[in-house]
Structure formats: structure tokens, C-alpha cells
Amino acid sequence: MDTEARTARRVFPGSPRGRAQGGGWTRRRFVGAVAGTAAVVAVPATAARPTDGGPAPRERAAASPPRAPSGPRPLYVGTYTSAQGGGPGIAVASYDPESGRITASGTLTGVPDPSYLAVHPDGRTLYAVDERQDGGVTAVRLADRRVLGTRSTGGEAPCHLSVHPSGRWLLSANYGSGSVAVHPVDASGALGERTALVTHTSPQPGPGQQGPHAHQVLTCPGGGHVLAVDLGTDTVYTYRLDSAKGTLTEVAQAHARPGAGPRHLTFHPGGRYAYLANEVDDTVAVCTYDPGSGRLGIGDPQPTGSDGGTNYPAQILVTADGRYAFLANRGHNSLARYAVEAGGARLRLLGTVPVGGDFPRQVAFSPDGRLLFAANQRSGTVSVFHVDRDSGGLRRAGEPFVSPVAVCALPL
Numbered sequence: 230m231d232t233e234a235r236t237a238r239r240v241f242p243g244s245p246r247g248r249a250q251g252g253g254w255t256r257r258r259f260v261g262a263v264a265g266t267a268a269v270v271a272v273p274a275t276a277a278r279p280t281d282g283g284p285a286p287r288e289r290a291a292a293s294p295p296r297a298p299s300g301p302r303p304l305y306v307g308t309y310t311s312a313q314g315g316g317p318g319i320a321v322a323s324y325d326p327e328s329g330r331i332t333a334s335g336t337l338t339g340v341p342d343p344s345y346l347a348v349h350p351d352g353r354t355l356y357a358v359d360e361r362q363d364g365g366v367t368a369v370r371l372a373d374r375r376v377l378g379t380r381s382t383g384g385e386a387p388c389h390l391s392v393h394p395s396g397r398w399l400l401s402a403n404y405g406s407g408s409v410a411v412h413p414v415d416a417s418g419a420l421g422e423r424t425a426l427v428t429h430t431s432p433q434p435g436p437g438q439q440g441p442h443a444h445q446v447l448t449c450p451g452g453g454h455v456l457a458v459d460l461g462t463d464t465v466y467t468y469r470l471d472s473a474k475g476t477l478t479e480v481a482q483a484h485a486r487p488g489a490g491p492r493h494l495t496f497h498p499g500g501r502y503a504y505l506a507n508e509v510d511d512t513v514a515v516c517t518y519d520p521g522s523g524r525l526g527i528g529d530p531q532p533t534g535s536d537g538g539t540n541y542p543a544q545i546l547v548t549a550d551g552r553y554a555f556l557a558n559r560g561h562n563s564l565a566r567y568a569v570e571a572g573g574a575r576l577r578l579l580g581t582v583p584v585g586g587d588f589p590r591q592v593a594f595s596p597d598g599r600l601l602f603a604a605n606q607r608s609g610t611v612s613v614f615h616v617d618r619d620s621g622g623l624r625r626a627g628e629p630f631v632s633p634v635a636v637c638a639l640p641l
Contacts (some may be wrong), residue, residue, distance in 0.1 A: 308342075410426050435490070456468075467479070503525065555601060
């Protein structure tokens, strides 16, 4: 691990946020705030958001892609409100599904440091993390942009959240304290009191780490298991979710190699394979998945196309038809393109495309999969690309959209 990666894992109490809250910037915020400085993957998501009553994963992979909507569609952009130059709240915009052009339309205020966003399966409620020392999750009704309330996550610096496909539970990952929380969602979309809080105490933190750092929490295909990706312990945890009580029971652990720093995982639409982005050692890995037991098997580390320079892989996506994958490279400032082969068991690196911004923190597809959005933290922009369904090619859709400290783009 290089010196920068080791240093970036510490908390920096001298930041404005640290002085205001008695804590400090987490490693993940510090890395983003610092000024910018044909392989085959073999095994040894959600490209689209799941909905209740939808087809099984294998059926989704073979289904026809959704048709493009005919008019402007909403886009929400998360930021750090407490960061220097940060935005005043969640940026509200619209995008043209044909051209990809983004038009600003306002700001949704009242949510502090909304660094990650998700939407309820019914499309009526937006959820945001409050990435602060005293972490929270906030629900916002989209029809009138009314804040429905905030609930404590029971941990520090929540950095990711997702809604269970049933729409009944909100899952959140506390990066600072290495824990995962569950909140019930009522009929209005508002959040109830927390029903679960699980802290990662085993195994011990990996090289250069001072503790666990839960970086992502998502539901596995089928909805019965929940996976939590922990950068600090180099582990992906599998939990069984009690659909009636909203509690979590650990059933398995998958260990990446020491110092890998797993950050983000996504599933192939077939449901038997997943792809893991490792932030610290600048690699990706193909994983096997057993739906019955919830067990994940992590394969060998593979290249990201960064050419050996300083790079922190961020988020990986897979197209709805399961043919291509895209990885956001922070540092190399590119999007790596992979062909997905052997039914999901193999990735083949096709090359990289410049992202057109600095430090792509997060990427997302439009619901029809025809556009890819990249939120570039340091340049404060959102880049948009047309996705070629046949070749997996990416073509820039005009100039990037300016949005202060853009760390998450959510197209609906």
C-alpha cells in the first residue's frame, strides 16, 4: 500500500467539520477533497432498481430493455454541504433521455451532507444519508419536496444506503463506526425507529486500518439476504434479513486479500456472480454467489486499467442485459469498460474512457440503461455518456453539468 493510501485512512480533526462537530473528516472525504494528483478476469447490482413482483434475475437478463421516456426526467445530485465549496443541499435537475443534456431546476434543502441518495421502488420518496459524526438518514417526499423526517443510524458518517426491493426497509452503512442499520419504511415513505444495528467486530482491521468501515449495503437477488461491504476489515458480510422484524443475522463472511479495501459490489443480472471494486489495492474481483446460503466467494484481484498510477476504484455497474460492466476510476479519472463473458463468470478489460471530470466518485445508469452518469467530486461536475448496447462503448453527451462537490447522481 502506498504512503498516500495509508495517510488517507486516518481521521483529520483539523477540518472545519471536525471543529464544528468534535469529530473530523473520514478517510473517504479526505481522499476526495485533496487536490487531484486487454486483461481477463476469471473466477477461481442492480443495474436497474428492483421492484416487487418483478421477474426473477435470470428472466430480467433476457428481457427487452425498457423504452426511453419521451420527455425530461428528474435528476438529483448529492453533495457535502459542510465542505468548502459544497452545495446548499441536494441539487434538483432534469435530463433529456435522448440527448443526455442536464438542466438545473433548484435545490432541495434541509438535508445536511447528503452524500448518497436512493429512491423508493414506487418512485415517490427520496432517501439521503446525512454523512456526519452523528449519522442520520432522511426521507423526502418528491411530489412536494417535503422532508418527512430524519432518523439516527446509530453510527458515524453513513456513506451508503439502499431500499429493500419490498419497499419496507431502508438499509444504511456507517463508514465511521463500521456498522449497518435497518429502518422500517411506512406507507407514506417516512422512516420509523431503527430495528437493527450490527457492528463489524470480526475479523480485525486490515493493514493500515484503525477499525471497520462499512462502505456499502445492498440486497442480494431474491431479497432474502443483505450484503455489507467493509473496507476496514477487507470483508463482505452476508446477513439474513427478517422480513417481519427488520433484524439482521450474520450467516457468512467473504474475505478479500489483506489490504484490498473492498468498497463497492454489484450483481450480474443472472444472480450467480458479482463484481467487487477494491479501493485500496486498485483492483476488481469476480465473485461467485450462492443464493441458497448467501455465501460469496471472492476471486483473484484483476486490473482496473489505471496503468499503475495512483487510483482509487469507486463504483462498478453492470448493464441490465449482463453483457458489459463499467468501473469508475478516481485518480486515473476514467471509466473502465469490461465485457462480461461466460454467463457472468469472467470479465475482459476492453479499455478506459476519460470521464471528463476529476475524481468520479459514483456512477449510475438511467432507468432505461441508455445513459451513464458520473458524479465527479473534485471538479464539481456530472458527466453523461451514451451507452452503446451492442459494443459497450461510451460516448460523451455534451459538456458536463456543473454542481458543487458532486458526489452522487441519481437519475429517475
